[in-house]
Amino acid sequence: MKQEQRINVDLEEIITKYRPVITFKVIKAIGSHTPEWEDIVNEILANVIEKIRQKKFRGESTIGTFIYTITQRRIIDYIRAKSKSLTQVPEPKPYPSPLETLEKKELSHQIFQAIKKLKPKYREILYLYYYQGLSREEVAAKLGISSKKVSERVHYSLKLVKKELKTKK
Incomplete structure (x- = not known):
């Protein structure tokens, strides 16, 4: 029970200390105009907490480095997903030429x-x-x-x- 409380306190300290850093990195990478930035920050924090609880943080590096790595990977995943969706969008049709516009008006009139x-x-x-x-x-x-x-x-x-x-x- 004592160990569980210690993990919770540590997790709260980690969230309090690193949320602003993660937020800064996410906004810097994808922009504050992107509505998903808050969701990405929350996903990163949830991922950090999950990995710490699963004992995947072994202490071979600082907690800051561990969180930085998770943050960078999530940002890269987001950018890759966005670029895939952008490449799948069909090209917009070109504007009609003045001749085409005139022909269309003439046909409408006829x-x-x-x-x-x-x-x-x-x-x-x-x-x-x-x-x-x-x-x-x-x-x-x-x-x-x-x-x-x-x-x-x-x-x-x-x-x-x-x-x-x-x-x-």
Whole structure:
């Protein structure tokens, strides 16, 4: 029982003395802007306590050196994990060129003009389905028709728009 109390007192002293040192090293290595730095410090302290309780600290070096080694290894592990996750992120798509932007605007304008030429029942179905994002069932309920009829009208409306776009080219 006396030995267990001594270990607890020593552990408390170690935490009190080395937490600021560990915190400084972690923040210096990964930055204070990284939200995980506090978790890393706590993991390091938990690891130190666990290794001391498992008698892995044999006293061949100072306790400071022992803690420094654990800290450095945890920081390296964190940086490796972050660099792996960064390399797995896909490259962002490049910004469209001015020509691509212009072509897209022109196509949008042509589609808008083609839709304007449709009969109102076909225009309305496209508006509800694509622009308001309603499901086929919701469009059917709103217009008082079957969802099969909605599907048919959407398909036919798109066919008419495509036909109009082909005649423009």
